[in-house]
Amino acid sequence: MSALETFEVVVVGGGPTGATAASDLAKKGRKVLLLDRMGRIKPCGGAIPPRLIKDFEIPDELLVAKANCARMIAPSDKAVDMHIEGGFVGMVDRDKFDEFLRVRAANDGAERRTGVFEKLTRDSDGVSVVHYVVRGKHGAPDETVAVRAKAVIGADGAKSGVGRQAIPGAKDVEYVFAYHEIVKVPENPPEGFDGSRCDVFYQGALSPDFYGWIFPHGTTMSIGTGTADKGFSLRSAVETLKKQTGLENAEMLRHEGAPLPMKPLKKWDNGRDVVLAGDAAGVVAPASGEGIYYGMYGGRVAAEAVEELLVTGKGKSLAKARKKFMKEHGTVFLVLGIMQRFWYTNDKRRERFVKMCEDKDVQRLTFESYMNKKLVRRDPLAHLKIFLKDTAHLLGFAKV
CATH class of the missing domain: 3.50.50.60 (FAD/NAD(P)-binding domain)
Known part of the structure; x- marks a missing residue:
């Protein structure tokens, strides 16, 4: 023995x-x-959907913020706000x-x-x-x-x-390398800052194949980006994002980096x-x-x-x-893998992707799927409309 x-x-x-x-x-x-x-x-941006909170019995006191809006920012700095109606995304440290x-x-x-x-x-x-x-x-x-x-x-x-x-x-395994900084929310936040909104930046200067983000965490926030391009400087991109949003002087509490598998x-x-x-x-x-x-x-x-x-x-x-x-x-x-490989390829496509996010059907079905962790199938007309609009953007027929 x-x-x-x-x-x-x-x-x-x-x-x-x-x-x-x-x-x-x-x-x-x-x-x-x-x-x-x-x-x-x-x-990690620290976002958890209601499905997780329910299935795994997460107490409310662990939620340092409750986001009710996601702002998608295009290479042109055009912003599309996607509001979560009747719900929220929990943010955790x-x-x-x-x-x-x-x-x-x-x-x-x-x-x-x-x-x-x-x-x-x-x-x-x-x-x-x-x-x-x-x-x-x-x-x-x-x-x-x-x-x-x-x-x-x-x-x-x-x-x-x-x-x-x-x-x-x-x-x-294929990896995206992620890096973020946890910083204090300044006493006088920059104009436009919203502690209940997640900002997602689809801009090649911040990531050639992924995205940059600013996610609220109550008195702090996560500012980060990711890429599969090993030659791309994630730290420099985060510095660029901080300057771009008026947060270059925010006090950094810690920073972390790690590979994230994508398949x-x-x-x-x-x-x-x-x-x-x-x-x-x-x-x-x-x-x-x-x-x-x-x-x-x-x-x-x-x-x-x-x-x-x-x-x-x-x-x-x-x-x-x-x-x-x-x-x-x-x-x-x-579906998400196909979406990333196509829409995140260059700034022209990123611009069209953000434009597509203006559509209310896209917003509704996206959040319903995210919040409940299931693809929404009960609205075939909305899916058909999205398919036709998506095709128009793919072929370049839709106006940006």
């Missing part, structure tokens, strides 16, 4: 994805280890939000530990062994720890160490005892960059698949995580 401590599930990564998976499994009575790196905050989810997982019965994932091996009986490093404090040497796991959930973000070791094809992996599991979720599985929405809801939903379906594995002993159960996720959200990812 191995002398190593054994868990039924080890969840590597303590962001919203991993914390959700750990919480769900712990509530089922499973012995769960939630392993997280200390001090890392993902660059990721450091507090993520910690709340980790604490909740621990309260549900998961064991929290801090450490850096190192590698996966197998014990003599074939059970996975998770190796991780605990950084020494006050000059003490680092300690390498190993635990056995009947199942492993890799929720360790883009470029997942778990995925790269256990899942074929996990290294072949779900073709395979999320090894058919035996390892499954990926969240950024590790590539589920950040193209075009919008939204990842919190999809990460938490991915953590939930991964937990469901692992629970079935533990009950049945059948490794093929793990494939159900991807199958269920893609059945629910695959069409949205496909």
Whole structure:
């Protein structure tokens, strides 16, 4: 018998994805280890839709702002305001939000530990062994720890160490690199600033293939951008955005950067005892960059698949995580991917894209789909109108 401590599930990564998976499994009575790196905050605008707030029981006090409008800004600086009628988008600070989810997982019965994932091996009986490093404090040497796991959930973000070791094809992922700064809202904000509005900048000077943003967070705001172009300076683009909006002297509290995957992996599991979720599985929405809801939903379906594995002993159960996720959200990812590849190509197309956002049907269906995380199908006439208008813009017939 191995002398190593054994868990039924080890969840590597303590962001919203991993914390959700750990919480769900712990509530089922499973012995769960939630392993997280200390001090890392993902660059993120922090927007969460009502569907997430409801499905994952997020308390109102975690919402630092409630946005009821999105302003789309074209290369010409033309702005289109898309108002959210009868609802709002919640804004959260990721450091507090993520910690709340980790604490909740621990309260549900998961064991929290801090450490850096190192590698996966197998014990003599074939059970996975998770190796991780605990950084020494006050000059003490680092300690390498190993635990056995009947199942492993890799929720360790883009470029997942778990995925790269256990899942074929996990290294072949397309990324957008994101960078943002959290700054204080000035005592005298610039003219036009609105703490209940998300500003999205579709301008090549700020991103050649994505967008720049200013998202409200109560007394602070997130100012950022992203691109897949490794030669593009994200920090310089953020400085440009700050000067452009009169925020160049705003006090910066912190800054973060990280890669964001833009396409779900073709395979999320090894058919035996390892499954990926969240950024590790590539589920950040193209075009919008939204990842919190999809990460938490991915953590939930991964937990469901692992629970079935533990009950049945059948490794093929793990494939159900991807199958269920893609059945629910695959069409949205496909549509958003096509949209990003076409509309974000150059400023002429960005200008037309923002112009198209003036249409009330576009606004209504966009927000209904975003808020509820489902494509709206009940209004075929509106979809037909949007299709015809979209075609006109694609062919250049519509006036800008």
